[in-house]
Structure formats: C-alpha cells, structure tokens
Amino acid sequence: MQIDQHQLSADDAVETATNQGSLSAKPKVHLIHKLIPHTRAIATICAAAVMLTTASILANHAGRPTHPIQSIQIAGVTIKNMDKADARKELDRIAENQKIKIVVDNSAYAFTANELGIKRDITSLLDANYAPSPTFIDRFASKKPTATRLETYVNQPKLTTALETKLGQYKMSENASLSVDADTIVVNPAKAGISLDFKSIVQQIEQSDLHDDLTFTAKYSKLEPDIPTEAANNSKAVAEALLVNSYSVTSVSNGSKSATKAQRAAWLVFTPNPGNHRIEVSLNAAAARKTMSQLAKDFEVDAKDRVTLTIGGGAPTTIDEGQDGISLDEASLADGLQHFETALAAKQPYAMAVTLSVQPKGEDDFGTVDGGKFILVDVPKLKAYAMENTDVVRTMLVSTGIASMPTPAGHFKILSKTPLITMKGCNKAVGCWTVPNVPNAQFFTSEGHAFHGTYWHNMFGKANMSHGCVNLSLDDASWLYGWTEVGTDVIIIR
Numbered sequence: 001m002q003i004d005q006h007q008l009s010a011d012d013a014v015e016t017a018t019n020q021g022s023l024s025a026k027p028k029v030h031l032i033h034k035l036i037p038h039t040r041a042i043a044t045i046c047a048a049a050v051m052l053t054t055a056s057i058l059a060n061h062a063g064r065p066t067h068p069i070q071s072i073q074i075a076g077v078t079i080k081n082m083d084k085a086d087a088r089k090e091l092d093r094i095a096e097n098q099k100i101k102i103v104v105d106n107s108a109y110a111f112t113a114n115e116l117g118i119k120r121d122i123t124s125l126l127d128a129n130y131a132p133s134p135t136f137i138d139r140f141a142s143k144k145p146t147a148t149r150l151e152t153y154v155n156q157p158k159l160t161t162a163l164e165t166k167l168g169q170y171k172m173s174e175n176a177s178l179s180v181d182a183d184t185i186v187v188n189p190a191k192a193g194i195s196l197d198f199k200s201i202v203q204q205i206e207q208s209d210l211h212d213d214l215t216f217t218a219k220y221s222k223l224e225p226d227i228p229t230e231a232a233n234n235s236k237a238v239a240e241a242l243l244v245n246s247y248s249v250t251s252v253s254n255g256s257k258s259a260t261k262a263q264r265a266a267w268l269v270f271t272p273n274p275g276n277h278r279i280e281v282s283l284n285a286a287a288a289r290k291t292m293s294q295l296a297k298d299f300e301v302d303a304k305d306r307v308t309l310t311i312g313g314g315a316p317t318t319i320d321e322g323q324d325g326i327s328l329d330e331a332s333l334a335d336g337l338q339h340f341e342t343a344l345a346a347k348q349p350y351a352m353a354v355t356l357s358v359q360p361k362g363e364d365d366f367g368t369v370d371g372g373k374f375i376l377v378d379v380p381k382l383k384a385y386a387m388e389n390t391d392v393v394r395t396m397l398v399s400t401g402i403a404s405m406p407t408p409a410g411h412f413k414i415l416s417k418t419p420l421i422t423m424k425g426c427n428k429a430v431g432c433w434t435v436p437n438v439p440n441a442q443f444f445t446s447e448g449h450a451f452h453g454t455y456w457h458n459m460f461g462k463a464n465m466s467h468g469c470v471n472l473s474l475d476d477a478s479w480l481y482g483w484t485e486v487g488t489d490v491i492i493i494r
Contacts, residue, residue, distance in 0.1 A: 076209030117155025226274035312371025325359030397461030453477030
C-alpha cells in the first residue's frame with residue numbers, strides 16, 4: 001500500500017508510524033484524540049467554580065450581615081435566635097448588671113462587676129462564634145468547634161480598694177490602746193485582723209462566666225496586732241501609779257488649791273511602740289505647767305469699789321459693799337513652776353508656793369437721788385429693785401447685756417417711755433437684729449439702753465442675754481412701766 005506522506009496530518013503520521021513499527025500495538029491514539037475536547041471543558045468549569053467561591057468569600061468578609069444562630073451556649077448564657085448585634089446587647093446587659101459576692105471569714109460582701117474593676121471581652125467572643133454566611137468550600141470543609149470561653153480582665157488596684165473600703169476597720173488588725181475618760185484610764189482591747197489573698201480572688205473571677213449571681217470565697221490569713229491587750233494593761237498600771245502623786249499651789253494667806261485627778265489624768269501621754277509591743281507612758285510637762293499656772297491665778301480677785309448713794313438729802317447709804325482684790329506675784333509664780341517641772345520629771349509630788357498681795361477696794365459715790373422712787377439694778381446678782389426711799393417695793397429678776405455688749409453702770413434717769421416698739425441695731429460681735437412688738441420700753445440712755453418686756457427668752461435671773469438693755473418678764477415690765485415716770489432715777493451697779 002502506497003502512502004502519500006504529504007497528505008498525512010501530524011496525528012495520522014504518529015498512528016502510521018506506530019502501526020508500521022509493531023503489528024501487535026493497540027490503536028490508542030484515537031481515544032486520546034476524542035478526550036481532549038472534554039478535558040478542556042472540565043478545566044473551564046473548575047476555573048469558574050474557583051472564581052465564584054472566591055467572590056463568595058470576599059463578599060461574606062466584606063460586611064455581609066451575620067445570620068441568627070438558633071441556639072448556642074456562650075459564657076454560661078444561652079443565646080437563642082439572635083443575630084450578632086442582639087447577642088451583644090444581651091451579653092452587655094448581663095455583664096453590666098452582674099452581681100458578685102465575695103465571702104470573707106464567713107461574711108458575704110456584695111459588689112457590682114464595675115466596682116471590682118471587671119471587664120469582659122464580649123467582642124472577641126462574639127466574633128469567634130458568629131462566622132459569616134457559609135461559603136461553597138465551608139459547606140464541604142471539616143471545621144473545628146468554635147471556642148466559647150470568655151476572656152475576663154480584672155483591675156486589681158480597683159478590686160483591692162473596693163474590698164478594703166467595704167471591709168473597713170472591722171477586718172483590719174487594731175493595736176490595743178489607752179485613753180482617758182475624766183479621771184479614769186480606759187484600755188481599748190486589741191483586735192486581730194485578716195490579710196486577703198487578692199491573687200486567688202482575681203483567678204476565680206477570671207475563670208467565671210456571665211451568670212447573674214456569682215459568689216467567690218476569699219483566701220485569707222490572720223493578722224495579730226503588734227500591741228496586745230496585755231501590754232495595754234501593763235501600761236495602764238504605770239499610768240495609774242503616776243496619778244497617785246499630788247500637786248498643789250499654796251499661799252500663806254489664802255490656803256491651797258490642788259490639781260484634781262481628772263486634771264492630772266489630762267497630763268498623761270500614751271505613745272504606741274509597735275516595735276517593742278508596748279505603750280509608752282509619759283507626762284506632758286507643758287499641759288501640767290498650764291494647769292498649775294491656772295490654779296495659781298485662780299487666787300486672784302478683782303477689786304470691786306464700794307458704792308454709796310445719798311437718798312433724799314440724808315447721809316450716804318452704802319448700796320454695794322464691794323470687795324478688796326487679790327493679786328498674784330508673777331516672780332513667785334515663775335520660780336514655783338520651775339521647781340514643779342523638776343519634781344514632775346522625777347515623778348515626785350510637789351506643793352508649789354506662791355506670793356499673794358491685797359489690792360484695796362475703792363469708793364464710788366453714785367450721787368444723790370431726790371427721794372421717792374428709783375430703780376436699783378444689781379448686774380452680778382441679775383436682780384432689779386423698785387425702791388421708794390430706802391424701802392424695796394418690788395424685787396424683779398432680770399437679764400442684762402452679754403459680755404460683748406454690757407449694760408452700762410452708773411446713775412441714769414428714765415428719758416422716754418413707749419408702750420410698743422420695734423427695736424433694731426447692729427454690732428460687730430453679733431451682727432444686726434430686728435425685734436418687733438417689744439412692750440413697755442423705758443429708755444435710760446441716749447444710746448438706746450432700756451428696760452423692756454421680753455417674750456423671746458425666759459432666762460431672767462439665770463444669764464445675760466441682751467444687747468445691753470435690762471430684760472424683764474412681761475409681767476414685771478408692765479408693772480414697772482406703770483410705776484415709773486420720765487425722770488425716775490436709775491442706779492446700775494456691776
């Protein structure tokens with residue numbers, strides 16, 4: 001058989017060469033030739049599938065919304081039929097309202113998660129559980145289960161502060177101490193405390209979930225005080241021994257004055273010494289010196305003049321006898337205090353001698369009253385007398401001026417009278433005042449000092465309450481208003 005080589009295609013040439021080389025070879029070239037078009041089609045389809053899958057993945061990760069999960073357990077909370085946004089709101093709500101109890105020494109203390117500085121990483125948890133819509137590949141790929149562990153972070157300084165604030169002094173150890181109540185030394189017993197293991201509390205919180213109520217038990221150790229009660233009792237005995245000593249101020253002419261036990265107890269100083277587990281006891285020399293100096297000054301008395309008044313042209317009448325004064329010699333006081341401090345340092349009793357001298361009283365003549373009616377006011381005794389010649393017609397309890405606005409002493413006359421008045425005034429010490437409807441006012445100075453009825457207090461005969469006036473009860477003021485007249489003499493002694 002003749003074959004024209006120029007008429008053969010490349011495939012025919014291969015087939016011819018094969019047939020010529022071996023009569024036993026099978027004709028495979030035609031099978032390959034038939035499969036080539038199908039292989040190309042399959043490759044095209046696969047390429048298209050890859051492109052579609054890639055587009056699907058990109059679309060899902062480009063912000064396509066997540067789909068609701070029918071039911072999932074997240075951090076102890078069951079989420080049903082919620083998309084990611086709703087699940088976040090629900091978990092945030094639970095985290096914010098979560099109540100936590102921490103048990104310390106069989107006592108439970110309540111907190112909120114915020115008070116303890118607890119933060120929950122809900123965002124990461126949701127990102128892990130809410131994947132985008134499944135892709136073509138996801139449908140066939142084998143996926144591992146998504147973790148549902150909640151990451152929790154605790155601000156330990158905030159937790160420590162919250163616990164210490166809530167527990168307060170109840171859980172802190174307290175050293176025994178000493179105090180003084182009047183003349184009695186009081187032992188304040190020691191109290192044992194606790195030391196919290198904050199690390200164990202943090203670990204328990206970090207492993208917790210979002211259940212509505214959580215309870216953790218704190219590990220702790222006992223703290224013994226540095227100064228036990230027994231040490232305070234020993235120091236009390238030392239202090240009481242110091243109070244046995246007596247200290248006094250004496251004078252040749254006026255006897256002696258002793259520091260009371262309460263005054264001596266006020267000199268005691270208690271200094272804790274935790275390092276040596278005791279309380280040091282000492283005496284405050286400055287406080288003791290002040291007490292003794294005041295005792296010495298208590299001997300002093302201001303001289304008070306004798307007051308005389310001539311009534312109706314007769315002989316002068318003494319209406320206040322007055323008194324001699326007593327003064328303290330400052331040099332003797334300084335010398336006595338120096339010796340006292342030496343005795344005090346040696347923890348020895350001491351009687352401090354001082355020198356006193358008499359200051360004679362003076363004479364104060366209040367002049368003459370024409371006889372008949374006059375008013376006598378005795379400020380120290382808080383009494384007023386309606387006098388007729390030398391006879392007392394009526395005795396009245398009064399309240400006179402306060403220390404910063406005293407009722408003036410001397411000889412005055414009733415200048416004017418008014419049955420009802422509003423009184424106003426100002427003073428640097430007490431400010432300004434307005435008192436309406438003041439009854440039965442009788443003025444005896446041009447500055448506004450007056451006798452008047454008083455409805456706003458009832459301290460007559462008890463205390464000085466006025467702005468310089470002579471306060472009377474309503475009944476006494478009414479009676480006196482009817483008894484006097486303009487020009488009636490007023491004598492005020494202090």
